[in-house]
Amino acid sequence: MRVGTTEIYDDLLRKLVTATFKPGEKLKPTTLQGEYGCSANTIRDVLLRLSKVGVVEFEMQRGFRAQNTSPEHRHDITRFRILLEQEGVRLSILNGDLVWEARLSAAHHKLSHIESQIVRDNFNDFYATLWSDAEFEFHDTLISACGSEVLRETYGNIYVQFRQQMVNLERDFGTDYFKAIIHEHQTILDAALRRDIEGCQTAVFDHLKRNLTVDIK
Amino acid sequence: MRVGTTEIYDDLLRKLVTATFKPGEKLKPTTLQGEYGCSANTIRDVLLRLSKVGVVEFEMQRGFRAQNTSPEHRHDITRFRILLEQEGVRLSILNGDLVWEARLSAAHHKLSHIESQIVRDNFNDFYATLWSDAEFEFHDTLISACGSEVLRETYGNIYVQFRQQMVNLERDFGTDYFKAIIHEHQTILDAALRRDIEGCQTAVFDHLKRNLTVDIK
């Protein structure tokens, strides 16, 4: 299978956030080159770029590993995500115009539609990326009017890392879970459209707090 | 001149944050390989790693550039730095123990000593990295008890990007500037040791606000 580096990048990223590569697993260019029909250097190149996102760990002279997961790191990532999203939404509510409101409504509509389907059909591999992409689009749109490229880009990377930390979690992604999620997303949307900064920040916290492992200060 | 990749990395980073490479300047592996006596691929490797820090821009199929600077981006970086440092110092004051206080005092002592020398001798290339390193150590120590590796690591990268945004600024790094800085660092230290979260956050903001170009919300 001969593919371009964009395909290799996307495929490796997908395998990283779906735990096809287990956390901490060694990623050897010499092994992977066979699967993708390219040279080890190309794999190395792609892995360096993935380490920028934070889903791959790189250490000089000792290669690459899939980012490790742990309750502590998951907690840390979640806390950081809350910090960025709360500041992002604060600024978005201050700066956002009608177009932002419309885009947010659209993103939420798409997301809640998919979540309703999941409640009906149960969660499976087909919905995994569909839902994850839609959820990212909603949260990204939420902060998209913050006026800070740096904040938004950092949030994007953290979101991917967050997914990677979640995926191996033994958690029931059943009907109840998605029913709760639907309600939380609705609460976030309502507060945002109401221009209620504090209410929206609280809703964001309430949406993410289940991923915190110790009490937060 | 034959050097290892660590030396190449450090040398390129130094040239990026001292504007030896001008903002937006193209960084061509084929050109740079001559200077460092290595192959183009090795330079490429190093530049990919520097793009993780955020001082180099990479775009597929069109290579590398030194990160651009602009009043807007400088403002953005500064605002993000304020967000991270204010949260970092809040958590550090909540979590920090006596050892943290001692390390912070030590870092401040070293920094203020260097700053006093600069006031006496005037700022020059010799002091540039000496001061920058000491200033980073102070600010990094300030947030070092925050308990979040992710926050601290992100702050480190942002600090380097901040330096890069500052360096080409037409600003008088004369006696008055450093006298002001000395006072600001002292104010930050005092508030931290007094365990005054709000006071310290305000001191951090007052220290960085000169780099903001528009009013902040």
Next chain:
DNA sequence: AATATCAAAAATTTTGAAATTTAGTTGTTT
């Protein structure tokens, strides 16, 4: 039993050149 030494194997990094892509120039057509 624990630690140190060493050679072999495996993995990472670097190289130099080939293949591909982009950017710039010239020339043609409308």
Next chain:
DNA sequence: AAACAACTAAATTTCAAAATTTTTGATATT
């Protein structure tokens, strides 16, 4: 003169092999 195509030079990316470094596992030493 503007738009478009063809060509060329330069730069980026990819490759396969060589060089370097780390890891492994067996043997020897404390």
